[in-house]
Amino acid sequence: MTHAPVIDIKNERRHVDDLTPALARRAGFTGVLVLVVGAILGYVFGADHFAEQFLRSYLASYCFFLSLALGGLFFVLLQHLTYAGWSVVVRRLAEVVACAMPLMAILALPIVMAVLLGWKYPFSWANADVVAHDALIQKKQAYLNAPFFLLRTIIYFAVWIRLASYFHAKSVEQDTTGDVELTRRMAKVSAPGMLLFAVTITLFSFDYIMSLDPHWFSTIFGVYFFAGSAVGIFAVLIIMAYLLQREGRLENVITTEHYHDVGKFMFAFIVFWAYIAFSQYMLIWYANIPEETEWYHVRQTGGWERVSLALLFGHFFIPFLALISRHPKRRKNWLVAGAVWILLMHWIDIYWLTIPAAHDGAEPHASLHLLDATCLIGLGGLFVWSVAGRLAHQSLIPERDPRLAESLAFENQ
Amino acid sequence: MSDPVAATVAAPHEGTEATPEPRELFGLLVEFKHEDDLLAACRRVRDAGFSKWDAHSPYPVHGIDAAIGIRPTILPWIVFAGGFAGMLGGLLLQWWTNTVDYAWVVSGKPYFSLPANIPIIFEMTILFAAFGAVFGMLALNGLPKLYHAAFHSRRFRRVTDDRFFICIEAADPRFREAETRALLESLAGDAVERIEERGHTDPPKLIMHVGLVAACLALLPLALAARAWYSKSTLPRIHPILNMDQQEKFKAQRAHPLFADGRAMRPPVEGTVARADLHLLGEDDHYYYGKIDGEWATTLPQRLRADVPGLLERGRERFAIFCAPCHGMDGSGNGPVRLRSDELGMPLVVKAMHEDAVRERQLGHLFNIISNGINTMPPYGDQVPVRDRWAIVSYVRALQRSQLATTADLSEEQRAERQRRRSGND
Structure with a gap:
């Protein structure tokens, strides 16, 4: 079908050991x-406020890095589900990002412990005193209680770790065996895998982010968190590919065409994110019922209104106009700059979701705490440790995937 | 214009019997069996500098754009312009209708509030971007194209099946028949074919006349619509969807053949009263109308006196729902509707419960005002049941009383406490 020069991957540097x-x-x-x-x-x-502030900052950064790992899992599932050929050369990177899941499970411990100990933060519903004076939380006790929270967390990570390691292990196995049957099996697993993913990521966002404000509810919240995660992984893939190529790896394997396509995905999910964000906002704005508007109220006061506007412009309008044309998506430097920007915005988005809600009583004020920064760098270091560690001892691409040739020769028309 | 199908049938292969009119050379056609040959040939033709030529294939061929030398399309800009126009149009449409043409307060929001308009703006953006994409694509490609001179070639029919073609037009400035033929013959294609067509002729008279009549007829609906718009009619309106407009059902004040007396509305069964019409019995005018022997009642109806605290509590709750929006939670007349009306510059007159005129009204009169409304206050009889109306009236009395408290209303301890504070202050 195609006339691009054939690339022999044997001549490529495809290891980072x-x-x-x-x-x-x-x-x-x-x-x-x-x-x-x-x-x-x-x-x-x-x-006095150390534990409280630490857990809040920790939760924000934790949700950010977990969303990237979840995004990686989503990308892998999606490629197998759709028999995608173009993406084979970048799929291994997403597989490796998803493999940060065991680390994320361990890093959930401080949050789970705070719930089990019945602390008032980060989740006020975990505290018996708070519940005793709150009729609404009492009604939600059947779902919002410590043992069930623990059980759900275990289920989420069991599903995610199983899926992530399955797709990574099978893909690596194919590098040596070249067995086409593995591709078929992964495609079969990806369908129920995607369903499980959808349910677990939705409930996770309810449990770990939405329940920070236990009175408030939004049925679209899971989709919102998912949209942000997808935006995050596409930005991460672009940055990873760029960094690897700067080190002389996969130089001819990942081409402008692949950057262009990941860029298109990133652009599409930026629009999707805005669509979902606005869908949630408009219904609440229109109905104007206090039990729903309080969530936006705290995000429109005390300095948070600036963060909200920063998201509106930085997470949607600016990247929308900057990335709508094909040219920036085909210029590597521009696209990488856009990806870094988007990743920053995604972090602000998660920060905006988690931090304002975590203040009980007093009107929250938007101010960056030292612990916000140290938790971000700390968890970021551990995340990089997991991803970089996993990248070694294997090829950077699925070497004998039956669709590798198609991916190598891929062209955007 | 000749019929292309007939022309194809009478193509040069079939024999060249009598072509009465002179034929003009349209161009040279060359056939290929393989996609790769077509691509290689296209590159040669492109490099030879031709501009009026095209490649034809049964399916889209990867890389053909570059091989033909097609410049990047401007279609994205058309799509962008369409989307932008749709966005602006949606915005202006809603701004104009909501603020200029038909200003109307919806759920207390400003006339022009952007969040409510975004969905329409979004849909209009998508719609016009899609129009730009589809119609722009058609226009740039010169579609629909019902006739092409290559249709005269019999072998060209296989272009929809398994053959690839290049056709260089004679109108190309670089076209020299002999040289061009030599170039085409040097390609990996099959025999080069001359494509001829009759020169430009006027369409047959019949087609012209039919077209003229059709164009005139097409104006008729517009003319009828215009007439209907600018004229008045005394005829009943037309019912295009009969089963929705004229349903087989009983309607109030109409005849209906089902019953012996021919009336659709049924009187109540002899000797009965509907529950909603109990007040018509006249047995408790105090409760239903707030009147005793034609005078406004000054007391609570007998049947409500058993639980006055409960009644007051109910009244407080109902007052907050039905009355407070205008009269305010404390009955001072400063409810949010009233405040908002001031803000909009069309102030409502709202009575305070504590005015003497209101305080001096009899209990039954206040009840009647809630039931039937007064001045600009609408009636609430349909929304608030009788018992709740009495509950509200009782609560209004409590509100009025609350503004007229004296020391006599205080308990012993409160009075002592007050005394102590006073002496403390001195």
């Missing part, structure tokens, strides 16, 4: 160090 182990060690060490030093500083200077 010489680079990433050292990077992983450094990132992991830095992450733990910053997390611990930040915690000590926070404890010394914050004293």
